[in-house]
Amino acid sequence: MFNRDYILISGAVLVIAVGQIIFKYAAQQLHIDEGRTLVRIALDNLFPIILVALALGLYVLSTIAWIQALRTTPLSVAYIFNAMAFLIVPLAGVVFFGEPLPKFFFIGALMIIGGIVVVTIK
Template identity: 40%
Template sequence: MISAGQILFKLAGNRIDGREVTGFAGLIQTLFDPFLLTAFAIYGSATVLWVYVLRYLTLSQAYPFMALSFVLVPLASHVFFGETLGLRYWLGAALLISGMMVMNT
């Protein structure tokens, strides 16, 4: 969920970059951007879900899964924005996933 929120924040940022954001009207227009509002809603929902997950798992069990966003956000940025993923990304992603597996076994 956090990864989807990050992509929506980027989409909102791209839209804001294309318009003049000055004065109160610009602030309101920015705050009510559909991508930005959806990203806020996703982050709020993710927070509620996180509290629910922590009812059943210890923080040391659950927290390593937050590292998945470091893998998923660049993948999504490649798909949605055409960003390039180099060898360092793939090596880093493999290390993160390996580390998560070690920590949760």
């Protein structure tokens, strides 16, 4: 596995995390009332729909980076990096949405980081 692969994989995970934050923000902006037509709901929620499209576009970019990295990286090494999203997304939830962290978040975070380190040892 080359340094370029670590960058691609880490970047792919980071972009996925950004997509999750955009999804959360878009979900908070949605206004859906019963009795309205689907067209009316779509028109009233144009901004959140655009945000969802942006997040999906980021997912496409992330997938391209991921596939490129998988050309030279074993799945057993690459896949463990997805666990970084379990660190990034909750921390972003605190920063952007004021959400509380689970009680033992940092213990779990250390375990995830330890797992990534152990798996990537050559």
